[in-house]
Amino acid sequence: MDRKFTEILAAKKSTISKRWLEMIIASYPNDNSGFLMNQKDRFSNPVGYTFSTGIDGILEVLAKGEDFAESVQFLNDIIRVRAVQDFTPAKAMAFIFQLKTIVREELEKEIRQNQIYGALLEFESKIDDLALTAFDIYVKCREQIYELRTDELKRMTFTLLKKANLMSEIPDQEFEP
Known part of the structure; x- marks a missing residue:
C-alpha cells in the first residue's frame, strides 16, 4: 500500500475508529446504544469493549498495510457478538462496508491533494x-447456534418421552442427542 496513504490513515485512525464505533452502535435500538457507547469497562459492558478493541485492532492492521490474517481474531470477536443477536445477515455484516464510507469521508481532502486514489x-x-472473511465467520457461528438449538430440542424431546415412559426400551447410551 502507498506509504503516504498509510501515514494519512494512521494520523486519522482515532477519528475513523470513533466514527466506525458510532456506526456500529447506531445499528442497535436506542435504549442500548447509549450504554454501549458510554460504558468503557470490559466487565460492565463486554459488547462495547469487544467492539472498540476489535475495530481498533482491525484498523491498526489495515493502517499498517499488513495482511489482515492478524486481525481475524478481532473480527471473529465482533462477528460472534453480531451472530447471536437478532440481525439479518446483511445488517450484521454492514458495519464492515461502512468503513469504506468513513475512510472516504475522513480522507477525502488528503486523497485529492496527494492524488492517491x-x-x-x-x-x-x-x-x-x-x-468475505467476516461472512465465513458469521456463517460458522450461525451454524453452531443452529446445531446447539437442534441438540437442545433433541434432549428436551428425549426427556419428555422418557418421562412419559415411551422410551423405556431404548437404553440411554443408544440415544444421545
Whole structure:
C-alpha cells in the first residue's frame, strides 16, 4: 500500500475508529446504544469493549498495510457478538462496508491533494477481503447456534418421552442427542 496513504490513515485512525464505533452502535435500538457507547469497562459492558478493541485492532492492521490474517481474531470477536443477536445477515455484516464510507469521508481532502486514489482502491479491496472473511465467520457461528438449538430440542424431546415412559426400551447410551 502507498506509504503516504498509510501515514494519512494512521494520523486519522482515532477519528475513523470513533466514527466506525458510532456506526456500529447506531445499528442497535436506542435504549442500548447509549450504554454501549458510554460504558468503557470490559466487565460492565463486554459488547462495547469487544467492539472498540476489535475495530481498533482491525484498523491498526489495515493502517499498517499488513495482511489482515492478524486481525481475524478481532473480527471473529465482533462477528460472534453480531451472530447471536437478532440481525439479518446483511445488517450484521454492514458495519464492515461502512468503513469504506468513513475512510472516504475522513480522507477525502488528503486523497485529492496527494492524488492517491489507487491506494484508496487497494485499501477498499482489503476491506472487501475482510468482509468475505467476516461472512465465513458469521456463517460458522450461525451454524453452531443452529446445531446447539437442534441438540437442545433433541434432549428436551428425549426427556419428555422418557418421562412419559415411551422410551423405556431404548437404553440411554443408544440415544444421545
